[in-house]
Amino acid sequence: MERLRFTLDYTPNANHSGVFAAIHHGWYKEAGIDLELQHRDFQHGGIAKLELGIADVAFTAMLVLGSYRKHDSFPIKAIATAMQNDLSTIAVLAKSGIERPAQLDGRSYASCQAGFKNPTVAALIRSDGGQGDLTFTYPEKISSWEALAEKEADSVWIYRNWQGVQAELAGVDLRHFTLGDYGAPYCYSLVMVANTDYIAKKASTLRAFLAATAKGYAWAAENPVKMAEILYEWVAEADKHLTFLKAAQAATSPHYISSKTGSWGHMEVEKVNAYLKWREAQGLETTTVEADALVTNELLG
Known part of the structure; x- marks a missing residue:
């Protein structure tokens, strides 16, 4: 063995x-x-x-x-x-009024301490016509829809097939931005x-x-x-x-x-x-x- x-x-x-x-x-x-x-x-x-x-x-x-x-x-x-497919998304509360990545300018994103994803999120906003002006927060519940529900952040990167399903079953409506839909060919x-x-x-x-x-x-x-x-x-x-x-x-x-x-x-x-x-x-x-x-x-x- x-x-x-x-x-x-x-x-x-x-x-x-x-x-x-x-x-x-x-x-x-x-x-x-x-x-x-x-x-x-x-x-x-x-x-x-x-x-x-x-x-x-x-x-x-x-x-x-x-x-x-x-x-x-x-x-x-x-x-x-x-x-084979990217099942991750940038998620916001459906009731937040944020309808596309460009509208994340001036908002907050729940990140992890390593921060590997931060530049990509900012780049996604820019590719959608925004400035990439985003505040990065580091809540305890990183990469979780709960950070949105508890108003610790306006956006978070999650897996739609896991945390997204959790949110749906909990009655929390999310809006999802898949990178590939906004000019970022994440594979x-x-x-x-x-x-x-x-x-x-x-x-x-x-x-x-x-x-x-x-x-x-x-x-x-x-x-x-x-x-x-x-x-x-x-x-x-x-x-x-x-x-x-x-x-x-x-x-x-x-x-x-x-x-x-x-x-x-x-x-x-x-x-x-x-x-x-x-x-x-x-x-x-x-x-x-x-x-x-x-x-x-x-x-x-």
Whole structure:
């Protein structure tokens, strides 16, 4: 058995379902992988855990990957995407009167301390005709619709298929701005990443890990109700409501498998390059970055 330490980006949710399905069915063990699943501790992000040598593979946002590569020499690449579509949105209260990103000028955005997303939010406002004049706040409940409901911020970046479903079931009406609808071609919101040295040395281990993971996501795509029941065993106590989990899983399962390849995990180089060129045009990159430097599909089946 080959040990592989894998860390989540957030508390367990439907974006991670394929991993939980593979664990449940024993597919990692069948592949010879002794998986050590690490939950996010909110002191170290996934990429930081890679750099510290306490994790081998991590979930992170493509946006964070791009930002990290710009500021740090630690070489990392995305080796798979969890979902084929960007399910993240900038959310505001429906009753706020904010009908498009440009109207966020002079408003507040609930951020995390790392602040990787802040420049992108400001750039989105500018690309929609605004000035990008936004106040960044750092509430305790980051990336949560609750920050809006409790008036700690006017906007927040959430996953519509998870926090968005939570808000809907709680009777909180949100308006969602998807980056791609406003000239920002954000592609893969959640990707698996690894250090390039680890990729080179442990390619066969990673191939086995990704094959088992792909099997898990394919199963989750075909069995959303059963997947919700498995997910129940993993989520935080506050999320242990089957009505919510079934709704969230139903909103997520259709996005795991590529309609082009019929498989899980593959990233389209054209989409990644379009996003990177947008970042460069918005001044979020000081040098030209090509997709080949950030992503690889070589370990996927």
